[in-house]
Amino acid sequence: MAIALRQPSVIPGFGITLGFTIFYLGLLIVIPIAGLLLYTLQMSWDDFWRAVSDRQVVASYKLSFGASLIAALINLVFGAIVAWVLVRYRFTGKRIVDALVDLPFAMPTAVAGIALVTLYASTGWVGQYLNVYGIRIAYTQIGVIVALTYIGLPFVVRTVQPVLEDLDKEAEEASAIMGANRFTTIRRVILPALLPALLTGFALAFARALGEYGSVIFISGNLPFRTEITPLLIVAKAEQFDYAGAAAIAAFLLLLLINGLQWWASRRYR
């Protein structure tokens, strides 16, 4: 390793940019996470386990992971379709649609949450019609999924879009000439090329959804055991000045997420 570092690179500036990268990541990511782990070190193993395995907390993991997974899957499918439309067709208003995709990034999440609940509450514009059929969205677990789908949308679109743009049309034409029907072309030619981008977008949307707080708390109803997400429980602990307990749940959530992503990545690159 040491030898590899000393070898001069063809591109100049390796030392300074690497140094800067490490400093930057350290300041913004490593130090805060180290602080998080330090807080949990104040607890005994028993306290830590009690904090992260409490029934109410476990119920919130199930909701947070489940809803994030469903939301990311929805985004995987519909994000791919949106990216496809934006790359492959020309139509008026395309640039507006393209800009709309970024809106969930730009809008304050609290505003998004209030807007969604206004829409989907049983008195809301959309909710009142769904209510006729007995479908309730706001203040149920479906509401959580709706909010998480909203904030995760741009990830899949923005990761798939550039890959799709670079995709050779010739390959599709060749596939067609060689007698493949459209479905086979999509399945055997386009999807394999898009797969890495799709999976990256999916993972980003999932991770983002897991940590989301601002928009969800307005639409979920926050009932313990039913519609309470894990980030809310972390806030609740901090609000009682129980920093260690809050850090424990946060660290455990991070652990689950990293493990999950690693397991998934190892399968992906096998």
Add this chain to the structure above:
Amino acid sequence: MHAFQPRNFFKTSVAALAVAVAVPVFAQTTITNVSYDPTREFYREYNAAFDAHWQATKGERVNVRQSHGGSGSQARAVIDGLDADVVTLALAYDVSALHDRADLIPADWQARLPSNSSPYTSTIVLLVRAGNPKNIKDWNDLARDDVEVITPNPKTSGGARWNYLAAWGYGLKKYGSEEAAYEFTKKIYANVPVLDPAARGATNTFVQRRIGDAFIAWENEAFLAVEQLGRGEYEIVVPSVSILAEPPVTIVDRNVDRKGTREVAQAYLEFLYTDEAQRLAGKHFYRPSNPAIGAEFADRFPDVNFFTIDEVFGGWKVAQETHFNDGGVFDRILREINQ
């Protein structure tokens, strides 16, 4: 357009600096008041009044920077280094944390100003929809099966801990035992369809989403809802007994001593007890702690049979540990409701 000339720029800078130095007539002190959400309007007016008072007595302007947010998160911000000269929060537990967690104030902080350091008080009342369609008259109506109740989560909202304690205190007085008070409080929380993390969100749920039949609220916020959000759409129901909510104030000793602002910060808080400030509090729907001024607002604030947190719960520390900490009574209630 002029070309940029460094020489002129330099001259202007020197002149500006000279002006800035030569005008001590407009000397101004800045202090920071870290408060909780619904005091926004009150302190805007109070700060102007105090500025005028300080100018008249000391010939100096005071610029008060306000910070508002949830009471617990505001306390945490001060602990973590927000430069507050004074804090004016929703409950003594949050202020005590400044001593317990960071030693910013002495242990006996609450004895330093009159009335438990609470220049204005409030109480917990019930807000119902116009005409009171569910005929809600008192706390026990909230335990009925046909009533939906909106209140924030006491684990995340400091203000909502008063709500919970008020209900518990009523149950205790009415049914005579801790066990009965527990069952009574549990029934009320079983009727809560949406448990918002903070008071503002809960108001939104009740007012904008039109969910729930009764909203447990601080009296001053109930008045605000009636006055601002929908005149004629809501009614305030004053229960037979309720808790005396005492939002306390204190100077943050460590900060004022470092910044040299103790005198003005102290005066800022003492001025809260003057007749002028007490009237302002009444105007903004807080009950003045001075009974003489309180009498002027008698038609606004009906008599309530009050109990205090010290009488019924033995103070905030005990109440917090018994009821709201992890594994406490409120957690047990949630667990049993969701079994």
